[in-house]
Amino acid sequence: MPGDQPVLEAVDVGKEFPVHDRFGGSRAVRAVEHANLALYPGRITALVGESGSGKTTLARLLALFHPPTSGEIRLDGLPVTAATPRGEYHSAVQLVFQDPFAALNSLHRARYMLRRALQLHGRGGSRAEVERASLDLLRRVNLTPPERILDSFPHQLSGGQRQRLVIARALAVQPRVLLADEPISMLDVSIRLDVLNLLATLRDEQGLAMLYITHDIASARYLADTVHVMYAGQTVEGGPRDSVILQPKHPYTRLLLDSSPDPARSMADGADDPFAGVAEAGEPPNLADPPPGCRFHPRCPFAMDECRREFPARTTFADGGWAHCWLHRKGRTGELLADVAVS
Numbered sequence: 001m002p003g004d005q006p007v008l009e010a011v012d013v014g015k016e017f018p019v020h021d022r023f024g025g026s027r028a029v030r031a032v033e034h035a036n037l038a039l040y041p042g043r044i045t046a047l048v049g050e051s052g053s054g055k056t057t058l059a060r061l062l063a064l065f066h067p068p069t070s071g072e073i074r075l076d077g078l079p080v081t082a083a084t085p086r087g088e089y090h091s092a093v094q095l096v097f098q099d100p101f102a103a104l105n106s107l108h109r110a111r112y113m114l115r116r117a118l119q120l121h122g123r124g125g126s127r128a129e130v131e132r133a134s135l136d137l138l139r140r141v142n143l144t145p146p147e148r149i150l151d152s153f154p155h156q157l158s159g160g161q162r163q164r165l166v167i168a169r170a171l172a173v174q175p176r177v178l179l180a181d182e183p184i185s186m187l188d189v190s191i192r193l194d195v196l197n198l199l200a201t202l203r204d205e206q207g208l209a210m211l212y213i214t215h216d217i218a219s220a221r222y223l224a225d226t227v228h229v230m231y232a233g234q235t236v237e238g239g240p241r242d243s244v245i246l247q248p249k250h251p252y253t254r255l256l257l258d259s260s261p262d263p264a265r266s267m268a269d270g271a272d273d274p275f276a277g278v279a280e281a282g283e284p285p286n287l288a289d290p291p292p293g294c295r296f297h298p299r300c301p302f303a304m305d306e307c308r309r310e311f312p313a314r315t316t317f318a319d320g321g322w323a324h325c326w327l328h329r330k331g332r333t334g335e336l337l338a339d340v341a342v343s
């Protein structure tokens with residue numbers, strides 16, 4: 001049931017946070033700049049990047065926790081404004097956080113949390129109806145036996161069960177979009193795959209549009225249909241999973257893949273690889289004072305004058321991928337990847 005039209009989009013979005021220093025001065029952290037992202041029904045989009053690259057900020061912009069400094073968020077193709085009813089928006093778009101323990105109020109049983117979520121979004125009804133809807137939510141996330149889970153406090157559940165409860169609560173409002181920010185990173189390794197498989201089931205059976213935020217490109221490869229790569233607040237590359245993973249079109253994606261421990265990927269390596277040693281050679285910039293133009297240029301083995309001056313426009317490719325890189329604007333695609341057809 002994948003759809004052709006995006007449900008939720010970030011269009012050339014930027015976000016600056018003012019920060020004050022101890023001498024009374026203030027400056028801006030330019031956490032996100034020129035970020036583009038589109039989420040489609042029945043499709044999981046992974047947003048991959050290093051720690052501090054702006055992934056959470058972009059998710060929070062999509063969840064309307066912060067207003068963007070520039071660009072716009074669109075729901076069903078329409079720009080979100082101050083007049084957009086927040087209740088309706090959050091019935092469509094739900095966010096699942098990294099830490100399920102922090103997300104759940106330790107004083108309440110699962111029953112109370114699910115009932116509140118159902119009632120807040122107009123899905124109340126009689127006591128028996130609410131109970132039935134709550135049990136149904138728990139079954140949908142494979143929390144069994146649901147009757148016992150309803151009576152449990154968060155501390156009586158395992159980490160994986162807590163994250164399933166957080167997902168069940170998000171599903172209570174019948175959202176069309178789920179924004180999942182590192183949903184498995186705080187879980188025991190043994191249950192991570194189960195939670196990823198649950199997300200895949202929600203996509204396949206309920207047609208949810210999903211954003212999966214991760215710093216682990218191997219899990220993005222496992223779960224996502226589409227992959228976006230973020231570097232220092234800029235979305236530098238995106239496209240169908242195999243396009244990005246197997247034929248990366250931005251030098252940063254190459255770096256990320258080359259540093260990934262995934263043994264299944266078929267990346268070239270060896271003495272001719274321009275990225276040999278780059279991972280050790282540089283670090284992402286300070287976002288209070290980022291480099292101009294493409295923020296990756298100080299680490300990029302292909303950097304030219306243009307890269308230092310201006311963020312490049314998007315180049316799209318025949319395989320559905322796109323990248324913001326001057327190499328493609330200057331006819332130097334071949335230096336990055338021999339066999340990419342530019343459309």
Ligand SMILES: Nc1ncnc2c1ncn2[C@@H]1O[C@H](COP(=O)(O)OP(=O)(O)OP(=O)(O)O)[C@@H](O)[C@H]1O
Pocket residue numbers: 017018019029030031049050051052053054055056057058215287
């Ligand atoms: N409210 C805020 N005020 C000031 N700076 C902020 C704020 N929120 C985020 N930042 C800064 O924005 C940048 C991006 O942070 P963000 O949390 O979005 O990155 P991330 O990719 O999600 O990182 P991680 O994987 O570590 O969570 C960081 O430099 C961070 O310090």
